[in-house]
Amino acid sequence: MLILLKPGATEVTASDVMTHLRMAGLAVHRTDHDGRARIAAVGDLSAVTFDDVASWPGVESAQKLPRPFKLASRAFHPHDTIISVGRAMVGAQAITIMAGPCSVEGEEQAFTIAAAVAKAGATVMRGGAYKPRTSPYAFQGLGEEGLKILRRAADANGLAVISEVMDTQQVGLLSRYADILQIGARNMQNYSLLHEVGLTRKPVMLKRGLSSTIEEWLMSAEHIMAQGNQQVMLCERGIRTFETYTRNTLDLNAVPVVKELSHLPVIVDPSHGVGIRDKVAPMARAAIAAGADGLIIEVHHDPDHALSDGAQSLYPHQFDELVAQIRTIAEVVGRCV
Ligand code: PEP
Ligand code: MN
Numbered sequence: 482m483l484i485l486l487k488p489g490a491t492e493v494t495a496s497d498v499m500t501h502l503r504m505a506g507l508a509v510h511r512t513d514h515d516g517r518a519r520i521a522a523v524g525d526l527s528a529v530t531f532d533d534v535a536s537w538p539g540v541e542s543a544q545k546l547p548r549p550f551k552l553a554s555r556a557f558h559p560h561d562t563i564i565s566v567g568r569a570m571v572g573a574q575a576i577t578i579m580a581g582p583c584s585v586e587g588e589e590q591a592f593t594i595a596a597a598v599a600k601a602g603a604t605v606m607r608g609g610a611y612k613p614r615t616s617p618y619a620f621q622g623l624g625e626e627g628l629k630i631l632r633r634a635a636d637a638n639g640l641a642v643i644s645e646v647m648d649t650q651q652v653g654l655l656s657r658y659a660d661i662l663q664i665g666a667r668n669m670q671n672y673s674l675l676h677e678v679g680l681t682r683k684p685v686m687l688k689r690g691l692s693s694t695i696e697e698w699l700m701s702a703e704h705i706m707a708q709g710n711q712q713v714m715l716c717e718r719g720i721r722t723f724e725t726y727t728r729n730t731l732d733l734n735a736v737p738v739v740k741e742l743s744h745l746p747v748i749v750d751p752s753h754g755v756g757i758r759d760k761v762a763p764m765a766r767a768a769i770a771a772g773a774d775g776l777i778i779e780v781h782h783d784p785d786h787a788l789s790d791g792a793q794s795l796y797p798h799q800f801d802e803l804v805a806q807i808r809t810i811a812e813v814v815g816r817c818v
Pocket of ligand 1: 583609613664665666667688718753
């Protein structure tokens with residue numbers, strides 16, 4: 482239920498309304514827009530009626546939130562969410578560029594790539610230390626040692642850090658080293674993990690599941706937000722289709738669709754989306770033209786010897802060129818880098 486308070490309703494009124502809703506067994510979230518309080522009451526609505534709530538003092542209207550996702554919806558929260566991470570303001574006018582290797586492989590690799598992506602204009606460094614690999618025999622990541630290296634490499638270059646958390650037990654550890662907790666595509670519907678990151682106050686980047694609909698993706702964001710963490714960004718990283726000439730099918734339709742349905746920032750990952758080095762830049766350009774708030778891109782100085790995803794990693798000079806192009810495209814769509 483979405484409750485709009487009257488303009489000029491006092492804080493005491495707002496707090497009374499919220500108390501009554503809580504007494505009816507509902508979880509209550511508030512946002513302010515155009516000087517007015519908007520309250521989302523979620524849960525089992527059987528103890529209250531819309532007409533009743535609309536008649537309470539200070540209440541202008543009580544209406545049904547039209548979608549199954551509530552806190553993630555623009556209906557509840559009309560203005561864009563902006564998440565501040567290091568020098569980046571994700572969701573603001575400036576496009577956020579995150580870049581780095583698929584996996585952290587060692588000190589020299591991480592420092593070389595961090596310096597290159599920072600110079601090109603990235604503000605967030607990516608790098609996996611716990612890797613979700615299809616094969617149990619493939620490189621699984623350096624674990625905590627990898628996180629330490631990633632943090633040092635990012636700090637040395639003024640970058641924030643994003644890294645994937647694969648299970649609930651890693652949330653504390655990842656929170657110590659990373660500025661953004663990445664939930665991988667394979668974990669988009671791992672509800673205990675969503676619950677756990679929802680209890681932190683760390684920004685979370687939620688990747689779209691391999692075969693998930695937009696609604697399922699937004700419902701997963703809702704799981705995080707329902708626990709109190711509103712700092713969620715969404716990442717389109719390609720979905721499974723019948724197409725085999727690319728690794729995945731980057732669903733750029735999702736960008737304008739999600740931007741209308743939700744206030745959360747949308748990041749696009751063209752690296753996993755297409756999976757082929759020389760197709761990453763065109764899809765990155767298209768993502769910004771489509772209205773994405775940012776990009777996350779795999780970059781490696783020696784991709785032929787990368788321990789994961791070398792075939793889709795850009796060389797630093799290609800990344801540099803791409804960021805220059807993104808600057809031009811951003812301007813056309815009223816953004817900047
Ligand atoms: C990654 O970003 O390294 C990754 C494993 O991505 P995804 O979860 O989208 O496959
Ligand atoms: Mn990868």
